[in-house]
Every structure is written in structure tokens, then in C-alpha cells.
């Protein structure tokens with residue numbers, strides 16, 4: 708059986724100042740400890756998932772600059788950033804499909820990776836196909852809605868992995884943009 712299309716685009720070295728971005732995130736961000744598997748932080752319009760509520764927080768200029776770079780690759784802007792902090796290889800993200808509820812139709816979801824390389828595993832929902840991508844420091848990954856329909860993805864436990872932070876960018880419909888698209 709052939710696998711459904713995995714509609715992702717991987718851009719290595721998408722971020723020229725990745726070291727500075729990582730230092731900023733480690734020192735300047737207040738990390739949320741409510742989840743067991745990893746720490747999180749949300750910027751921009753709030754993205755509420757897994758029963759976690761986040762307050763709207765203006766994107767700090769450094770995050771906004773990364774969002775702008777991701778936007779260049781995606782071809783549209785992003786207004787939310789959910790950051791995931793994996794301090795050790797024991798920090799994980801379980802297999803899931805990213806919800807498109809409230810997202811602008813046709814928009815991409817972007818993952819910017821900083822720090823240690825971790826593996827993003829894709830698995831079809833029926834579990835008949837599996838593929839892996841190594842997400843390197845300074846890279847960008849773009850995923851489409853089509854990918855979320857047939858595949859799940861997750862970041863499994865990895866023995867002795869170093870610290871990694873991922874920034875996931877989404878484009879939520881805001882009242883203003885919804886009004887103008889009517």
C-alpha cells in the first residue's frame with residue numbers, strides 16, 4: 708500500500724541568528740510548567756489546547772522577527788507562536804494531529820528548531836507507514852492541513868539528547884481578518 712502524501716517542506720539553516728534566538732529563549736522567557744512532558748510558552752493570539760489556556764501576549768520583537776522569516780517561507784503571516792522546551796531527552800511530545808480549528812484555511816504550520824537535534828516521527832493514522840525527520844538547530848519545517856489529515860507526528864523520548872526548543876507558528880483567524888474575508 709502506498710503511503711498518503713506527506714506534505715512537508717524542510718528548510719535547514721533557515722535562521723541565521725539561531726544561537727542568539729536560543730540564548731534569548733533560555734534567559735528571557737517565563738516558561739509554563741503545567742504540562743508534565745515539557746515546558747511551554749505562548750506568544751501572540753492565544754492558542755488553547757490540551758486543556759491549557761494561555762493569555763494573549765504580544766510577540767517579543769525577537770520572536771516576531773522569527774515569525775516574519777517563517778512567513779517568508781510559508782507565503783503568509785503567523786499570529787501565534789507556541790514554544791516547546793525539551794530540556795532533556797525525557798521531554799517528549801506524544802503522537803497527535805495538529806488541530807486546524809480556528810486556523811486560516813490553507814495556512815501552514817511552521818516548526819522552527821533550536822538547540823539539540825530531535826527526531827520528529829510521522830506515522831499514518833492507521834499505523835501502516837512511518838517516517839522520520841531530524842530537526843536541526845536553525846531549521847524550519849512547514850506542514851500543511853493535508854498532512855494533518857492522514858498523519859500524526861510526535862517527538863519521542865531520546866536517550867541523552869541535549870536541550871531543544873521548538874517554536875511552532877500558526878495563523879489563527881482573528882475577528883478582523885474573518886470580517887474582511889466575508
Ligand SMILES: O=C(O)CCC(=O)C(=O)O
Pocket residue numbers: 789791800805818827842860862873875
Ligand atoms: O517540538 C516539535 O518539533 C513538535 C511541535 C508540535 O508538533 C506542536 O507543537 O504541535
Ligand SMILES: [Fe+2]
Pocket residue numbers: 803804805860
Ligand atoms: Fe504538532
